[in-house]
Amino acid sequence: MFFEAAARHRSFTKAADELxxxxxxxSKQIRILEESLGFELFRREARQLLLTDAGKELHSDVNAMxxxxxxSISRIRSWAEGQSVTISCTQAVSHYWLFPRIARFNTQxxxxxxxxxxxxxxTEMSCLRFDLGILNGDNNWRVPLHSHMLFxxxxxxxxxxxxxxxxxxxxxxxxxxxxxxxxxxAWRWPTWIDWFAHFGIAYxxxxxxxxxxxxxxxxxxxxxxxxxxxxxxxxxxxLLANKDIKRVSEFYYAPGKSDYLVYGKSRxxxxxxxxFRDWLLADLQAEHANTHG
Numbered sequence: 001m002f003f004e005a006a007a008r009h010r011s012f013t014k015a016a017d018e019l020x021x022x023x024x025x026x027s028k029q030i031r032i033l034e035e036s037l038g039f040e041l042f043r044r045e046a047r048q049l050l051l052t053d054a055g056k057e058l059h060s061d062v063n064a065m066x067x068x069x070x071x072s073i074s075r076i077r078s079w080a081e082g083q084s085v086t087i088s089c090t091q092a093v094s095h096y097w098l099f100p101r102i103a104r105f106n107t108q109x110x111x112x113x114x115x116x117x118x119x120x121x122x123t124e125m126s127c128l129r130f131d132l133g134i135l136n137g138d139n140n141w142r143v144p145l146h147s148h149m150l151f152x153x154x155x156x157x158x159x160x161x162x163x164x165x166x167x168x169x170x171x172x173x174x175x176x177x178x179x180x181x182x183x184x185x186a187w188r189w190p191t192w193i194d195w196f197a198h199f200g201i202a203y204x205x206x207x208x209x210x211x212x213x214x215x216x217x218x219x220x221x222x223x224x225x226x227x228x229x230x231x232x233x234x235x236x237x238x239l240l241a242n243k244d245i246k247r248v249s250e251f252y253y254a255p256g257k258s259d260y261l262v263y264g265k266s267r268x269x270x271x272x273x274x275x276f277r278d279w280l281l282a283d284l285q286a287e288h289a290n291t292h293g
Contacts, residue, residue: 002029003041004066007059010049071129084113085276088127089134092215093259094118096235097151098134105279112272120214128264131273136189136259144265148281151234155190155253158222158231158245165228169249171199177248180221180229181205186213190255195230198253234259 005015006026016023034041041055051059089098094116102114117130124143127133139147157174159165169177175196182191184205196203205211212218215232222229223244231245233252239245261280263269269277 002026003033004059004062006030006042006049007051007055007062010051012049083111083272084115085132085270085273086115086117086130087132087134087276088117088119088122088130090120090122090136091118092232092235093134095216096238097259100238101280101283104283105276109275109279112275114276124262127262128266131263131270132277133262134259135262136257138257139260141262145262146265147260147262148277150259150261150284152258153255154233155195155255156231156233156236156247157195157228157249157251158236158239159228159248160223160225161243161246163225163228163246163248165248168247171196171201171249171251174228174249175201175203178227179209180218180227181209181211182215182218182230183211183213186211187215189215190230190253192230194255195253199251 001019002015005018006012009015009018012026012030013023016026019026030041039054040052041058043050043052087098095118098116102116105112105114119126122133122135124135124141124145127135127145128143134150135141135145135147136153139149141147157169165177179192182189184191184193191205193203193205210221210226212221215230215235218229219231219235219239221227222231223239228248231239231247236245240247261277263273263277
């Protein structure tokens, strides 16, 4: 507490004012901390207080820990109050799949707030920090999780609706087309390399190819007519229905993974989280019945 305030203000006096103690008390606590650590945290100059390299490193770590603590307190407070739900998922899932459902949920349950934390760095462990998570995988998790399958992963070639192709293409015919690429070094899900490999075709991304590090950007490029891109089924339903895009091949790649609604087994869900979970699964079941009915 003393160190963080002094480091943020670059002043023992301002830190003392914030903490409602004396400047000498802050200085003493910092000196005790430096002695216990075995290295200096500040360089004390005539009219300013500067962090040493070690002090900068410690301050960065302390800020990260305080941010995580703030998030944990917010999550626990929300759980205790029971009127909000926080769910973590990828940016694509949040934008194309989850958000429209939350809009429908809000009309039926206006008293419950659903907050989305979208990140492509989502993991089993990070999901434990939230009420719910949506994870892509084979349902074999490294931490104890309850899980409910939401949708299978299927990937089709798609283009803008008026793109100059008037027939469905075979996989080898796609090699002659302008393809929109996801950067394999920045994207940990399937790319054209994987898609073609599924059909026994060895493929290398051209050296002059334009690369996108986010699937949402690549799909936007497809909608703009820049070429043929990979369209995840869960992302393209509305775009196909609105005739913004079209499938250019009936062949698809299914990596054998699905997206699951998950939550930790170590603690019970809040009442609001249970309401949202049950609503989401029922909504998905109704959608499936309407599609295949």
